[in-house]
Amino acid sequence: MNERRALGLGLSAVLLWSTVATAFKLTLAEFTPIQMLTIASIVSALALFIICALRGHLNLIASTFFANPWYYLLLGLINPLAYYLILFKAYALLPASQAQSINYSWAITLTLMAAVFLGQTIRKQDWLACILSYLGVIVIATKGDVLGLKFDSTLGVGLALLSTLLWAGYWILNTKNQAEPVVGVLLGFLVAIPFTIGLNLYESAPWSQITFNGWAAVTYVGLFEMGITFVLWLGALKSTNNTARISNLIFASPFISLILLATIIGEEIHPSTLIGLVMIIIGLFVQQLKFSNKLAPST
Numbered sequence: 001m002n003e004r005r006a007l008g009l010g011l012s013a014v015l016l017w018s019t020v021a022t023a024f025k026l027t028l029a030e031f032t033p034i035q036m037l038t039i040a041s042i043v044s045a046l047a048l049f050i051i052c053a054l055r056g057h058l059n060l061i062a063s064t065f066f067a068n069p070w071y072y073l074l075l076g077l078i079n080p081l082a083y084y085l086i087l088f089k090a091y092a093l094l095p096a097s098q099a100q101s102i103n104y105s106w107a108i109t110l111t112l113m114a115a116v117f118l119g120q121t122i123r124k125q126d127w128l129a130c131i132l133s134y135l136g137v138i139v140i141a142t143k144g145d146v147l148g149l150k151f152d153s154t155l156g157v158g159l160a161l162l163s164t165l166l167w168a169g170y171w172i173l174n175t176k177n178q179a180e181p182v183v184g185v186l187l188g189f190l191v192a193i194p195f196t197i198g199l200n201l202y203e204s205a206p207w208s209q210i211t212f213n214g215w216a217a218v219t220y221v222g223l224f225e226m227g228i229t230f231v232l233w234l235g236a237l238k239s240t241n242n243t244a245r246i247s248n249l250i251f252a253s254p255f256i257s258l259i260l261l262a263t264i265i266g267e268e269i270h271p272s273t274l275i276g277l278v279m280i281i282i283g284l285f286v287q288q289l290k291f292s293n294k295l296a297p298s299t
Contacts (some may be wrong), residue, residue: 006240010249013233018256020225021100022264023217024091030214032205033088036221038196041080043222045189048182051231057183064179065187075173075184076191080226083166085199086159093156096261097269101140101277102157104254106164107284108133113168118175129287136279137161144272181234189226247288251281 027036052058065072091099108130114120138146141157151157177184223229240246254277261267 002239003241006236006246008236009232009239010236010246013229013236014249014253015256016224016229016232017250018253019260020221021091021096021257022260023221023225024088025096025261025265025267027214027217027221028088028092030210031218032203033085033092034196034199034203035205035207036088036218037080037084038193038200039215039218040084040222040226041189041193041196043219044080044227045186045193047223047227048186048189048231051182051228052186055182057180060180060183061186061190064183065190071173071177072184072187073191075170075177076188077195078166078173079170079188081192081195083163083170084226086166087163090156090159090163093153094160095152095267095270095273096265097258097267097273098140098152099156099160100254100257101273101280102137102160103163103167104277104280104284105133105137105161106167108280108287109164110168110171111287113165113172117172125286125289129283131283132286133280133283136276136283138276139279140273140276142272143270144275182231185230251284254281 027040031039049058052061087099087103090103093099094102111122111126111130115122135146141151142148143152174184179187236246237243258269258274258277262269
């Protein structure tokens with residue numbers, strides 16, 4: 001194992017993921033969520049296809065899909081189609097700092113869903129993690145007015161929470177996936193793209209107003225949220241003997257992201273967002289101590 005390489009790949013992935021909330025907001029200024037999903041998915045599929053070609057895995061694409069077509073159809077409909085469409089809509093309705101922070105509670109959702117669908121036991125530490133994290137979500141969503149329970153966008157908060165269900169469900173389904181990982185992710189995009197094109201035709205949103213900056217932003221999202229960064233993270237996990245140390249790097253991502261949102265697009269970061277995010281991260285840390293050996297997907 002090459003620990004220096006693993007750390008470099010892990011840090012690169014975390015830094016790139018830290019930029020995507022800003023890229024989401026810049027892209028959504030010109031694209032509808034459906035348009036954004038379509039172009040980002042095509043970019044991601046092209047990037048992953050090139051990676052498969054460089055690794056000599058092109059021959060695995062068709063054989064992997066036809067070995068279990070309904071399974072990969074389901075995976076593709078969940079992620080990227082439903083997950084990112086709902087996540088992008090949540091970002092369109094909420095400040096990016098809120099949407100991103102709420103989305104980080106997906107690992108807690110995974111704990112609960114794994115108990116239901118995989119028969120895993122929820123221990124006292126897991127319940128503590130759930131309470132901390134979901135209290136953090138409420139603090140963020142209400143801007144600290146927990147008792148008042150008033151939301152800037154009830155729909156936006158609901159969609160952000162729904163995205164955590166979809167992402168956790170996707171990884172639970174993936175626990176039985178024996179395919180080469182990059183090929184498996186590529187198949188999801190290949191399945192989703194025809195549906196996104198159909199949704200675009202139904203939506204009939206104009207494309208002529210999109211500027212070069214908009215196209216650059218959506219390309220960045222496709223490469224570094226959905227595509228290449230996944231490969232970097234996978235490489236980091238494969239190159240290390242200490243998976244926990246590499247996995248813990250992800251905890252830095254939301255805080256770096258808040259700094260970028262404030263400095264690049266000038267978004268005001270409400271103090272309650274930072275407090276709620278800290279609560280979610282503490283919950284994730286508590287949960288990881290007891291849960292990381294049971295199921296450890298990456299985002």
